[in-house]
Amino acid sequence: MDAGREEGLPTPEVWSSFVRRLEERYGLCEVPRSSLLGSCRPDFLSHALQKRVAFLLPSAVLGELATTHPIVSIASDGESPAVAVPGAVIAAYVGRSLQGPSGGVHGGAIASILDASIGMATNPRSDPDGYVTAQLVVNYRRIVPLGSYVVAIAYVHDREPARRKCYGMSRLVDAGALARTPSIGFSRKPLEAARRDATRERLYADATALFVRQRARRSVGDAEASSQVLAHATQKIRTVRVWNWPAAL
Numbered sequence: 001m002d003a004g005r006e007e008g009l010p011t012p013e014v015w016s017s018f019v020r021r022l023e024e025r026y027g028l029c030e031v032p033r034s035s036l037l038g039s040c041r042p043d044f045l046s047h048a049l050q051k052r053v054a055f056l057l058p059s060a061v062l063g064e065l066a067t068t069h070p071i072v073s074i075a076s077d078g079e080s081p082a083v084a085v086p087g088a089v090i091a092a093y094v095g096r097s098l099q100g101p102s103g104g105v106h107g108g109a110i111a112s113i114l115d116a117s118i119g120m121a122t123n124p125r126s127d128p129d130g131y132v133t134a135q136l137v138v139n140y141r142r143i144v145p146l147g148s149y150v151v152a153i154a155y156v157h158d159r160e161p162a163r164r165k166c167y168g169m170s171r172l173v174d175a176g177a178l179a180r181t182p183s184i185g186f187s188r189k190p191l192e193a194a195r196r197d198a199t200r201e202r203l204y205a206d207a208t209a210l211f212v213r214q215r216a217r218r219s220v221g222d223a224e225a226s227s228q229v230l231a232h233a234t235q236k237i238r239t240v241r242v243w244n245w246p247a248a249l
């Protein structure tokens with residue numbers, strides 16, 4: 001048994017096949033290799049697997065690309081036509097290394113995925129670190145079983161450029177259940193109503209976020225560093241020390 005399997009990670013072949021199925025079914029397109037995320041995708045994936053982080057492949061198309069490759073569309077509500085919105089999709093495998101006290105996946109890992117998905121939807125490729133998370137509100141709806149394939153679907157619902165604000169939402173769903181639904185789009189219905197439909201797609205968690213554009217870029221990271229944001233976050237979760245309280249007498 002290889003190291004990845006010991007950790008309960010999918011093999012690269014299983015992972016690729018999972019991602020391919022998602023791409024084919026929903027018409028997700030890869031960010032071109034020359035772009036920020038696309039350029040480091042293979043390294044990023046292998047880094048994640050080597051580190052046994054069980055993360056993450058951004059099968060995402062960022063805002064400006066969504067105009068030419070609309071991967072995320074708002075389903076028509078009958079009154080208005082379907083429109084494409086800036087969105088991002090993250091597929092992830094969440095393995096045993098991410099166990100939380102609930103016995104399921106740690107909430108911090110879930111928050112990281114949701115945060116990153118909204119961040120990807122929010123930030124144009126031309127200015128990848130421009131908007132940072134100012135506020136993230138996560139609703140945990142169900143325990144995410146360890147060893148799940150999950151998909152975060154994020155979109156931007158409001159922008160106030162003059163005030164440097166951008167609002168986004170994301171929902172984390174079970175990839176298997178998602179495969180039984182006909183579309184990956186967003187309903188125009190408010191999130192609350194969408195939650196009532198949660199049985200359809202097995203909603204694990206959802207989040208709303210406010211991103212604020214920094215007044216000045218404080219750091220200019222390289223492409224790889226930016227794209228490994230989630231791997232780093234997850235590594236921290238894995239290496240966190242746990243103390244019993246009260247300390248043993």
Ligand SMILES: CCCCCCCCCC(=O)SCCNC(=O)CCNC(=O)[C@H](O)C(C)(C)COP(=O)(O)OP(=O)(O)OC[C@H]1O[C@@H](n2cnc3c(N)ncnc32)[C@H](O)[C@@H]1OP(=O)(O)O
Pocket residue numbers: 036037115116117118119120123125128129131132133134135163164165210212213214215226227229
């Ligand atoms: C392509 C690659 C994509 C990668 C995606 C990665 C996604 C991951 C993103 C992250 O995790 S970023 C890391 C976590 N976030 C941070 O570390 C941010 C730290 N905080 C800051 O840098 C500053 O506080 C921040 C830039 C958010 C705001 O500082 P400013 O001094 O620029 O804000 P200012 O006080 O001028 O406020 C601007 C507006 O935002 C509002 N605002 C700012 N912070 C807020 C807050 N925390 N909650 C609510 N509103 C907030 C503020 O009220 C105001 O609204 P109004 O114009 O309507 O008055």
